[in-house]
Amino acid sequence: xxxxxxxxxxxxxxxxxxxxxxxxxxxxxxxxxxxxxxxxxxxxxxxxxxxxxxxxxxxxxxxxxxxxxxxxxxxxxxxxxxx
Numbered sequence: 001x002x003x004x005x006x007x008x009x010x011x012x013x014x015x016x017x018x019x020x021x022x023x024x025x026x027x028x029x030x031x032x033x034x035x036x037x038x039x040x041x042x043x044x045x046x047x048x049x050x051x052x053x054x055x056x057x058x059x060x061x062x063x064x065x066x067x068x069x070x071x072x073x074x075x076x077x078x079x080x081x082x083x
Contacts, residue, residue, distance in 0.1 A: 032059065 035055060043051040 039051050039055045040048055
């Protein structure tokens with residue numbers, strides 16, 4: 001933290017971000033594969049496309065809400081650290 005605060009750029013090295021992003025990516029892949037397989041296997045044959053479309057739509061909604069949350073938290077933290 002001292003090194004980050006003492007630098008002129010106030011940035012975090014990508015080396016520190018790679019493990020967190022990698023773990024989240026692997027977790028999301030496992031969750032999506034499992035969820036899609038379950039939705040496809042449990043849906044009636046004539047509704048499989050609709051169920052998969054709804055699943056992917058809800059995933060997109062969740063990702064959008066996550067982006068909004070990240071943007072609001074980041075702007076709040078940027079304002080707090082600028083003081």
